[in-house]
Amino acid sequence: MLRSFLLLIFSLFTLSCTKEKPENTDGKLKVGLVFDVGGRGDKSFNDAAYKGLEKAKSELGIEFEYIEPGPGADREAALRQFSARKDISLILGIGFIFTDEITKIAQEFPNKKFACVDYTVDPSRKIPENLLALVFKEEEGSFLVGAIAGITTKTNKIGFVGGMESPLIRKFLVSYEAGAKYVNPDCIILSGYAGVTGDAFKNPSKGKELALSQYNQGADIIYHASGITGLGVFEAARMTNKLAIGVDLDQSDEAPGLVLTSMIKLVDVAVFETIKQVKDGNFSGGKVETFGLKSGGVDYVYNEKNKNLISEDARKKVEEIRKKITEGYITIPVR
Amino acid sequence: MLFKATPLIFTGLSVAFAFRAGMFNIGAEGQMNIGAFAAAWAGFTFTALPWVIHIPISICFAFAGGALWALIAGYLKARVGSHEVINTIMLNFIALALVSYLVNSVYNVPATVRTPEISPSAHIPRFDSITGFFSGSPFNMVFIIGICVCLLTGYIIRNTPLGYEIRTSGFNRDAAEYAGMNIKKLTVLSMTVAGGFAGLSGLNFVNGYKHYFELGFSEGTGYMGIAVALIARNNPIAIIPVAVFFGILEYGGLTVNTLVPKEIITIIQALTILSAITITELFRRRVSLE
Numbered sequence: 125m126l127r128s129f130l131l132l133i134f135s136l137f138t139l140s141c142t143k144e145k146p147e148n149t150d151g152k153l154k155v156g157l158v159f160d161v162g163g164r165g166d167k168s169f170n171d172a173a174y175k176g177l178e179k180a181k182s183e184l185g186i187e188f189e190y191i192e193p194g195p196g197a198d199r200e201a202a203l204r205q206f207s208a209r210k211d212i213s214l215i216l217g218i219g220f221i222f223t224d225e226i227t228k229i230a231q232e233f234p235n236k237k238f239a240c241v242d243y244t245v246d247p248s249r250k251i252p253e254n255l256l257a258l259v260f261k262e263e264e265g266s267f268l269v270g271a272i273a274g275i276t277t278k279t280n281k282i283g284f285v286g287g288m289e290s291p292l293i294r295k296f297l298v299s300y301e302a303g304a305k306y307v308n309p310d311c312i313i314l315s316g317y318a319g320v321t322g323d324a325f326k327n328p329s330k331g332k333e334l335a336l337s338q339y340n341q342g343a344d345i346i347y348h349a350s351g352i353t354g355l356g357v358f359e360a361a362r363m364t365n366k367l368a369i370g371v372d373l374d375q376s377d378e379a380p381g382l383v384l385t386s387m388i389k390l391v392d393v394a395v396f397e398t399i400k401q402v403k404d405g406n407f408s409g410g411k412v413e414t415f416g417l418k419s420g421g422v423d424y425v426y427n428e429k430n431k432n433l434i435s436e437d438a439r440k441k442v443e444e445i446r447k448k449i450t451e452g453y454i455t456i457p458v459r
Numbered sequence: 460m461l462f463k464a465t466p467l468i469f470t471g472l473s474v475a476f477a478f479r480a481g482m483f484n485i486g487a488e489g490q491m492n493i494g495a496f497a498a499a500w501a502g503f504t505f506t507a508l509p510w511v512i513h514i515p516i517s518i519c520f521a522f523a524g525g526a527l528w529a530l531i532a533g534y535l536k537a538r539v540g541s542h543e544v545i546n547t548i549m550l551n552f553i554a555l556a557l558v559s560y561l562v563n564s565v566y567n568v569p570a571t572v573r574t575p576e577i578s579p580s581a582h583i584p585r586f587d588s589i590t591g592f593f594s595g596s597p598f599n600m601v602f603i604i605g606i607c608v609c610l611l612t613g614y615i616i617r618n619t620p621l622g623y624e625i626r627t628s629g630f631n632r633d634a635a636e637y638a639g640m641n642i643k644k645l646t647v648l649s650m651t652v653a654g655g656f657a658g659l660s661g662l663n664f665v666n667g668y669k670h671y672f673e674l675g676f677s678e679g680t681g682y683m684g685i686a687v688a689l690i691a692r693n694n695p696i697a698i699i700p701v702a703v704f705f706g707i708l709e710y711g712g713l714t715v716n717t718l719v720p721k722e723i724i725t726i727i728q729a730l731t732i733l734s735a736i737t738i739t740e741l742f743r744r745r746v747s748l749e
Contacts, residue, residue: 156717189717190717191713191716191717192716192721193713193716198678198713200597201710201713202713202716204595205713205714205717221572224669232595288563
């Protein structure tokens with residue numbers, strides 16, 4: 125009994141060790157990626173980053189390895205582990221939570237290249253020369269969906285449901301409001317937040333409550349920037365048969381036929397582009413790389429599913445606005 | 460690796476100490492969160508102190524935070540007799556919600572899930588800054604504190620009247636009460652001290668490594684402490700090697716994560732622990748049969 129148990133353990137160990145990796149990479153670029161706490165399989169942020177890796181593998185012929193650390197001390201250890209490897213030249217950290225660690229490790233390993241998605245930029249601290257901060261211009265996408273809502277609304281009232289009341293989410297609201305007013309100055313925006321703590325991002329019942337009250341006050345389109353809380357917004361949309369706007373990913377499946385559009389944030393594009401820069405030898409760190417409408421880092425969804433919700437006229441107008449934003453004719457307020 | 464072992468020494472000791480007094484402390488997770496937050500609070504609130512005072516104050520706050528949290532469970536047990544397992548588990552939830560509120564709403568640094576940094580005078584030095592060994596490892600002097608606390612606890616339990624009372628109440632409460640010991644006092648006292656030990660484990664992360672309190676830093680270390688205590692058979696000295704063994708498992712898991720999925724690592728870790736417990740039990744039984 126004891127022996128068979130030991131044997132089982134031993135065989136498990138050997139089995140797990142047999143998944144060999146090719147030691148010699150033939151000069152191929154190798155990327156190490158460290159995921160956010162959620163890890164793979166979250167169907168949003170982390171999985172998007174993984175998608176970018178896969179794309180780089182098939183199109184650029186790179187190799188990659190990844191680590192899914194737990195919270196706490198593991199992040200730094202994981203980054204350090206990749207940095208200490210000879211064959212890995214680019215290390216990616218996914219999520220704002222890496223900001224402190226990756227800055228420190230990048231200083232420690234000046235010969236390696238680093239990039240961090242959603243890096244929290246602190247103007248008082250210099251970004252190391254070998255670190256690229258990837259920041260998304262959520263306000264540009266929000267401005268566009270705001271414009272779509274402003275054109276589409278029939279009641280001249282639109283709503284917004286935010287997660288945790290914070291500068292980050294306020295940025296979504298302010299730019300959405302600006303977008304709506306840009307096309308429809310008489311438009312009234314109703315807004316509400318689900319709470320003041322991180323839990324406000326995972327409270328669908330509160331989201332539903334807020335959305336229902338805004339629909340009852342006459343809003344016919346609601347944009348949410350509230351994580352899982354937004355599922356309650358979609359539920360309210362289904363109940364009242366009114367429109368909602370999704371965030372981060374194409375959320376059209378949450379309320380089929382009622383999702384006007386979604387403001388998408390293409391983490392995969394950011395990851396892919398960074399790897400491409402390193403491969404082509406024109407990577408330059410020490411700065412903030414913003415992904416906005418121009419580079420396709422943020423966008424709104426327009427496809428088969430919502431084609432009949434967005435009028436031809438609206439589509440044309442929004443594309444005009446997109447052009448104006450990318451050419452710098454429109455300045456979007458963020459606070 | 461030794462960095463990972465450090466908090467396990469404290470939580471293991473916490474569970475083992477409560478065990479010796481006949482109680483099951485499931486609350487080490489909550490106690491260490493409260494303790495760590497208290498240490499961080501002491502770190503960033505008092506700024507104009509020399510380190511000789513600031514570090515001991517932080518240590519006291521960590522201990523007091525965990526102790527206070529466990530005191531509630533111990534008091535409830537002694538006063539109304541509600542079971543300490545329920546008490547401590549429920550207090551875990553409250554503790555986690557409380558620190559989450561404090562970090563997110565009261566002491567938040569924008570766009571993060573952590574508190575402000577503690578003042579440099581409360582930093583507990585890392586090993587690599589003192590000895591030059593363990594370069595780059597967050598391994599720090601809290602480990603030494605852990606060893607000292609383990610040795611001290613071992614001595615108290617074995618060689619003092621108080622230790623005798625604690626052990627007796629653990630073996631048989633009724634007998635201890637009949638022998639004239641104040642069981643209620645012992646219950647509250649040993650639970651409080653156990654909580655204090657768990658609270659100290661927060662020092663490793665807050666004062667020794669990141670210099671701030673971050674939500675989710677404990678990663679279930681409090682629950683792991685139960686396994687550590689069980690394998691060490693509640694012996695304060697044996698806690699140390701067992702905690703190091705668990706530290707090896709955890710760090711090893713991270714090292715092979717590029718080759719093996721996270722889930723498999725967790726399974727292997729659990730199997731290793733299970734087999735370690737089974738084997739020690741089997742050997743013990745064989746020895747006692749002979």
